[in-house]
Amino acid sequence: MIGPISRFAFVEGIEPLEVAFWRAALAWFLFGAHALVIRETDIQFRHLPGVVVFGVVCVAVFYGAYQWAVDEGGAALASVLLYTAPAWVALMARGFLGERITPSKFIAIVLTLSGVVLVAQDGQGLAAETRVSLLAIGLGLLSGFAYSRYFIFGKTFLRHYSTPTLFLYALPLGSAVLYPWVNFQQKTVVAWASILIVAVVSTYLAYYAGLRYLEATRAAVVVTIEPVVAALFAWTWWDERFAAFGWVGSALILGSVLLIVVAQQWAQKR
DSSP states (O other), X not given: OHHHHHHHHHHTTXXXXXXXXXXXXXXXXXXXXXXXXXXXXXXXXXXXXXXXXXXXXXXXXXXXXXXXXXXXXXXXXHHHHHTTHHHHHHHHHHHHTOOOOOHHHHHHHHHHHHHHHHHHTOTTOSBTTBOOOHHHHHHHHHHHHHHHHHHHHHHHHTTXXXXXXXXXXXXXXXXXXXXXXXXXXXXXXXXXXXXXXHHIXXXXXXXXIHHHHSOHHHHHHHGGGXXXXXXXXXXXXXXXXXXXXXXXXXXXXXXXXXXXXXXXXXXXHO
């Protein structure tokens, strides 16, 4: 819902980076309060450099690029390109985690790249006022890359700290990086409501409650409905729709995600 909801703020004159800033800043109060309640606020000094990188890449770059991608190319396109993240993970895991690229991962990477090419060839565009542009594709891929870092950093930090503890430090760092780039505007009730929903529901509740109550593998399968839901609401609310190439490309990208998840399930059972 991040993309479709954020567009209500855009219509009210709020720029993408301001929505990204408020998303991080407001969610920080929730995660900070949560960390204080559960009394888990300490981070070891040796982990601080990694947490700083997490805050810059996984908050500032991810939140900013994703909101900008939604504004530039539409919520449906941004959401689909966000799910190039598993392919980025497969590529980076080799260097950062020492994991080999299995045949299933290689196929998933090929499917993802093919899907991106087809989405980029979607000549009809996504909405009446937007068209698929190189900037929209680039921002979507950047958000997918930044999002993929959650998985890389998660294997390191979430073994030592709870989600509220990690975000207690990462979110204000991300907000600070975004702040100089924000052109703050007067906000209507609709704009504030949009921002609050993104910060509270799509960030705090989704990141914490979803990860807490769903097994990791099951969550990975469930979240693949995100682009489907985003496309549905983007079509209903904003008249965004793919042409033939866009639908085929989207199917290839989401198929690559499911392939990676199924392969992981199979490997765990063996």
